[in-house]
Amino acid sequence: MNDKVAVSLDLPVAKKNQRLLPRLLFLLAIIACLVAGAYWLWGSKSNPVNPQNILTVEKGTVEENVTALGNLQPRSYVDVGAQVSGQLKKLYVDIGDQVKEGDLLAEIDATVQLARVEASRAQLKGLQAQLAEREAQLELAQHQFQRQQRLRSQSATSEEAYQSALASVKVTQAQIEMLKAQIQQTESSLKGEEATLGYARIYAPMAGTVVSLEAREGQTLNANQQAPIILRIADLSTMTVWTQVSEADVPKLREGMEVYFSTLGSPNRRWHGTLSQVLPTPEVLNNVVLYTALFDVANPKQELMTQMSAQVFFVIAKAEDVVTVPMAALNPVDRGAKRYQVQVLTAGGVPEWREVKVGVSNRVTAEITEGLQVGEKIVIGGQRPLAGGEAANRSPRFRGL
Numbered sequence: 001m002n003d004k005v006a007v008s009l010d011l012p013v014a015k016k017n018q019r020l021l022p023r024l025l026f027l028l029a030i031i032a033c034l035v036a037g038a039y040w041l042w043g044s045k046s047n048p049v050n051p052q053n054i055l056t057v058e059k060g061t062v063e064e065n066v067t068a069l070g071n072l073q074p075r076s077y078v079d080v081g082a083q084v085s086g087q088l089k090k091l092y093v094d095i096g097d098q099v100k101e102g103d104l105l106a107e108i109d110a111t112v113q114l115a116r117v118e119a120s121r122a123q124l125k126g127l128q129a130q131l132a133e134r135e136a137q138l139e140l141a142q143h144q145f146q147r148q149q150r151l152r153s154q155s156a157t158s159e160e161a162y163q164s165a166l167a168s169v170k171v172t173q174a175q176i177e178m179l180k181a182q183i184q185q186t187e188s189s190l191k192g193e194e195a196t197l198g199y200a201r202i203y204a205p206m207a208g209t210v211v212s213l214e215a216r217e218g219q220t221l222n223a224n225q226q227a228p229i230i231l232r233i234a235d236l237s238t239m240t241v242w243t244q245v246s247e248a249d250v251p252k253l254r255e256g257m258e259v260y261f262s263t264l265g266s267p268n269r270r271w272h273g274t275l276s277q278v279l280p281t282p283e284v285l286n287n288v289v290l291y292t293a294l295f296d297v298a299n300p301k302q303e304l305m306t307q308m309s310a311q312v313f314f315v316i317a318k319a320e321d322v323v324t325v326p327m328a329a330l331n332p333v334d335r336g337a338k339r340y341q342v343q344v345l346t347a348g349g350v351p352e353w354r355e356v357k358v359g360v361s362n363r364v365t366a367e368i369t370e371g372l373q374v375g376e377k378i379v380i381g382g383q384r385p386l387a388g389g390e391a392a393n394r395s396p397r398f399r400g401l
Helices: 002-046 111-153 159-198 388-394 396-400
Strands: 054-056 058-081 086-091 104-108 201-203 208-213 229-246 258-263 271-278 283-285 288-298 309-326 331-334 339-345 351-361 365-370 377-379
Touching (some): 058 288, 058 351, 058 365, 086 111, 104 229, 309 351
Antiparallel strands (some): 054 377, 058 309, 086 104, 104 201, 208 229, 229 288, 258 271, 258 309, 283 288, 309 365, 331 339, 339 377, 351 365
């Protein structure tokens, strides 16, 4: 009987404790949030920003550019070949030699060509001698015809003798015309043979530097099928940079834009030029579409050489003497409007977020057009603070509840 009374007395107490438990849990959650907020506020003030992440805002230059790789080629060059066949008898130049237009470069054995010229000259002399003979015969035939004309007027000759004298004059005149045509043909052939003989001596078609030799003394050259190349002369005072640009960057290029490059041998030196053209036909390498962009650069001291590699920068936009900050210090707010946030240290040394507007930028540096002044201090690598709703949604305690 007493046990039953005890059980009945404990039931109201248990029900009361069950009603108080949710309230107690809610109260504990509120206290935990207050403690976490106080800890965050105290920690942000008590933990100073790492001095290594603090940067003073300064002025500088910002470039937005397209980078590409290229190589150097002479703007003007000519491949000097042989127009006649034969053995290369003599080379008068070597690689690196400076030549002027008209300088003798090489000589080919011209025995065959000389023999043809001599034969044509002899043939021409023979035809000229025949012409002189026929002209003498014409003179005699004309005298005989004139005599026959006088005799015919006196009826002292026959008609047959008169007609024979007339025919002799006409035949001799025709023979003379034929010989003159043969002489003209032979003279033309002789000019061609003499020109071919002249090709055995090869002269420089332009001034420049001998940059390559494709043949050696004693080598036999065959010009019947294709003109063999002996050497190349190039004008190294102006070089052309052949640059391969990806199809994604080609729309950013325009003729006349500023370009500069550096070479592997002189990475700290810049050579400047102006984009002259972009070739319309691309080259496909490993499924990558590349377009060739060309620009010239002066090379008066010939420090740039053929086939040198070049790291090329096409300047899309440039801002000089402007407020600049590292891109690492910026957090995007609206990329389309070029609006970002940056952590700025107040006079009391407490970081606060400020919205700024960006102008010209690249992967490293950005121009600040609004929101920052020279001399202010910013924090690099700061993370944008979360809004209250975001923080609550990310809290594991609230997700559990």
